[in-house]
Amino acid sequence: MVGEGSDDEAMRCWDDLVPDALAVILGKVGLEEKLSVVPRVCKLWRRAVAGPMCWQEVDIEEWCHRSHPEQVERMVKMLVSRGGAALCNLSVSRLQDDAIFAFIVQHGGGSLRTLKLPVSEVSDAVVEEMASKLSSLTTLDISYCSKMGCKALEAIGRNCKSLVGLSRNMNPIGWEAHTGNDEEAMAIATTMPRLKHLEMFYGQLTETGLRAIYAGCQELEHLDVRGCHNLRIGGAVTDRRPGLRVLGPLIPNCYDSYLEDDCSDDYDSSSIYSEDGELDEEWDGVDEWDEGWDGVEMRVYLAAHNPDHDFGWPASP
Template identity: 45%
Template sequence: MEETCDFRSWDELIPDALGVIFTNLSLQERVTVIPRVCKSWAKAVTEPSCWQEIDIKEWNRFQPEQLDQMLEMLITRSRGSLRSLSVSGLQSERMFTFIAENAGSLQTLRLPRSSMSDSIVDQIAGRLSMISFLDVSYCIKIGASALETIGKNCKLLEVLCRNMHPLDTAGKPLQDDEAYAIASTMPKLKHLEMAYHQISTSGALQILSSCPKLEFFDQRGCWGVHLDDDVFLKQNFPKLKVLGPFVFDAHGIDAWDDDCSDVSDASEWDFVDGGMGEYYVDDSDSYDGMWDEEGRIDELQFGFYEGIEDAAMYWPPSP
């Protein structure tokens, strides 16, 4: 007897199942490719299960207001379930506040190169109590006061990235105020990055003695720190791995791997702000007039490189 198999269409999968599958795709595919496949996929990709982790560091080519529009849209989609957020170069105080207002489940927060200030941190830190991973590298407008506020409010913090660019600290005198702020408020730290800080050996030892769970300490480019006694470190901090202060690449050349400086070559995505039911568009829809005269975004949909020769070089294949 010939066996028969029932095949179920992808568009008949329940939204939660589709959401789990979509999380394996890149953000670019989720906001540009998936909504065009069919109406059920366009609806499923707006569900919170697709947006518990948001990484839009590659959007650094966009104007600040465009970045804010995209970030606000995606965080709204998460509906309070956001667990991880990574965005570089935020400028708007309103967006820092918006993130904090939606941070009930947020555990990982990466905000490198952002323009937050000590006063903004004072306003929002109380809502970041669930944070265990924080990256505020290259945020030159905050200092020891902000770190102390963060430490007092983020009691679960285990990872802190507070790297600086060498041009921002070169020639400045040794200063341990940030090191002391970390030591006095972040006892649960396991991983700390403070590359190119002008801290002293005293500041570094204060951190080590106050953070007994510390397993990794990146102090590359911290030329004022001298932790050369391997016996002392092994006896007092047996689980600790210290990186630096010297910075060498594989060829022995002094270098610093600035993971936030890479410029994504992803294609620019034009988008507009509007209702959740407007993501699916027929091929006949026109993309003209997406921006109004003031350059603002009118409705939420994404432009594609239709009609561009060799578009496949720039655009990911449809699923």
């Protein structure tokens, strides 16, 4: 039991902490508290939370989904600036232009190991320009980034030699209009030989592209091709090497899952409407689209499955 003077002793204990150690401890605090509460405790904590060691990991992906683009840009710039060369893992979403992506890479790209920026308006051109500064990347999520394509993937693959995880999932709405296209699959197959985990949910790849990935990514352990309607059951999906787990291509209740993933309780449902209150074109006819998936089943093709590497996927039937 600590007696009288315990408050002073406790304060001295905090004062005696190595600044970096204090920053690591405070880095575990939630984002809101770290921004609004911690700086008000004392000068020592305010200095610590303003330094880079407190911002090695930044995850505001869900917050970005609920916030206006202007707020997202300001928050991303502030947190990336604080993390600087210490920033290792960054998860954001809905980046509105190439400029904010360039800002991230210029201020924290050299140390980034994990970068997640789904649903972002980032182009091939800026990725090609900045990819050389992302050489430390091991995990990348560019799902639903419609302005990126094979050129961005090729630039990432050629410059990020340590990349082991890639998520390149796409929007299921309008899937029936997609024709086969193996450009992205070929870019992955020829430049990312160390991949272990690859997601191409609703990709346009064909049997040719899938076989190229099998051949080029020899270390691949998990492949998600659910919703890739150009792949055939019993085709290249089953022609995989032992030790590779493939999920897809069929998927059950895909529309329900899509909405469940993208719409949280606090999601603003008005976001599916345009500024004049009219329903966005991409949501027109959604009931008709949904009916086409009634009764669809999912099949999992598994070779030498290791239960320790499930990545949260549903169990095999």
